[in-house]
Amino acid sequence: MPLHIQTPLIDSDAFSTPDQRVRLKLECLQPSGSFKLRGVGHACEVHAARGARRFLSSSGGNAGLAVAHAGHRLGLPVLVVVPESTLEWPKTLIRRLNAEVIVHGKSWTEANEHLMSLKRPADAFIHPFDDPLLWEGHATMIAEAAVQGPKPQAVVLSVGGGGLMSGVLQGMHSVGWEDVPLIAVETVGADSLNASIAAGQLVTLDAITSFATSLGARRVSDAAFQWTFAHEVVSTTVTDAQAIHACLELAREHRLIVEPACGAALAPVLGRSAPALKVATDVLVIVCGGVCTTYDDLKKLECQSTVS
Numbered sequence: 374m375p376l377h378i379q380t381p382l383i384d385s386d387a388f389s390t391p392d393q394r395v396r397l398k399l400e401c402l403q404p405s406g407s408f409k410l411r412g413v414g415h416a417c418e419v420h421a422a423r424g425a426r427r428f429l430s431s432s433g434g435n436a437g438l439a440v441a442h443a444g445h446r447l448g449l450p451v452l453v454v455v456p457e458s459t460l461e462w463p464k465t466l467i468r469r470l471n472a473e474v475i476v477h478g479k480s481w482t483e484a485n486e487h488l489m490s491l492k493r494p495a496d497a498f499i500h501p502f503d504d505p506l507l508w509e510g511h512a513t514m515i516a517e518a519a520v521q522g523p524k525p526q527a528v529v530l531s532v533g534g535g536g537l538m539s540g541v542l543q544g545m546h547s548v549g550w551e552d553v554p555l556i557a558v559e560t561v562g563a564d565s566l567n568a569s570i571a572a573g574q575l576v577t578l579d580a581i582t583s584f585a586t587s588l589g590a591r592r593v594s595d596a597a598f599q600w601t602f603a604h605e606v607v608s609t610t611v612t613d614a615q616a617i618h619a620c621l622e623l624a625r626e627h628r629l630i631v632e633p634a635c636g637a638a639l640a641p642v643l644g645r646s647a648p649a650l651k652v653a654t655d656v657l658v659i660v661c662g663g664v665c666t667t668y669d670d671l672k673k674l675e676c677q678s679t680v681s
């Protein structure tokens with residue numbers, strides 16, 4: 374039995390138009406609140422079968438929470454080391470699953486180094502986005518979607534480090550969707566894939582300046598970048614304000630709360646901005662979820678992003 378659940382694929386009457394059917398794959402309904410449980414759950418199960426005694430993560434967000442969830446379910450301890458900048462709410466959720474949370478250092482790099490210094494031989498480190506086991510787990514959402522609904526003319530998702538993208542593309546190629554364009558959305562200030570495509574090589578951003586912290590990988594994985602040569606990937610950016618607006622539309626129309634990192638994927642659909650989206654009669658949006666923003670946070674961010 375996998376640790377993730379089958380999620381609904383719903384027709385969105387609210388976001389569809391007479392010329393375009395929009396379907397939402399509701400990964401926000403995974404028990405850990407995001408798609409991450411698919412890949413992380415799969416990786417943890419494989420490591421446990423190979424004899425791992427403990428799971429390690431340096432994510433203070435949805436990846437760390439998914440590791441905590443997997444460890445809890447598999448009956449193995451979890452250690453998460455996060456930098457001082459990590460929000461209280463995800464730390465609370467991670468601790469609630471009996472995972473040990475250590476706060477160390479100013480940056481993710483410092484936290485990760487500290488975690489590695491604590492690593493014991495039977496520990497399994499679970500990467501947030503760059504591991505074939507994760508992609509295998511994420512790919513299951515497409516295997517499900519292919520049974521639940523028709524073949525779409527575009528798939529839309531958001532990109533942080535590119536783990537979701539790599540898994541979804543792997544899934545698309547195994548169900549015969551290799552000719553369906555992938556609209557890969559990032560927020561301005563977290564647009565490491567977009568910058569890499571523009572430069573023709575992997576680019577490391579100097580800093581993350583977007584509110585969509587779950588998209589905040591300064592550099593995407595090499596695997597994600599390589600996919601842009603093997604599949605039609607349309608890289609698109611949206612502003613934080615557009616991503617937050619999309620979150621509030623999703624809350625109003627479908628009664629679902631997600632992070633700006635997820636709203637980002639909905640924003641070009643609502644704005645009907647990307648050219649590849651203009652011609653698609655059937656669009657599949659991965660509603661990847663995220664638990665790090667509450668509804669109140671979204672309302673506050675809405676004010677901040679319209680002022681600045």
Ligand SMILES: *Cc1c(COP(=O)(O)O)cnc(C)c1O
Nearest residue numbers: 435533534535536537634662663
């Ligand atoms: C992790 C995450 C992303 C980005 O996924 P990557 O695999 O890093 O590209 C997007 N949205 C949410 C809510 C996430 O937790």
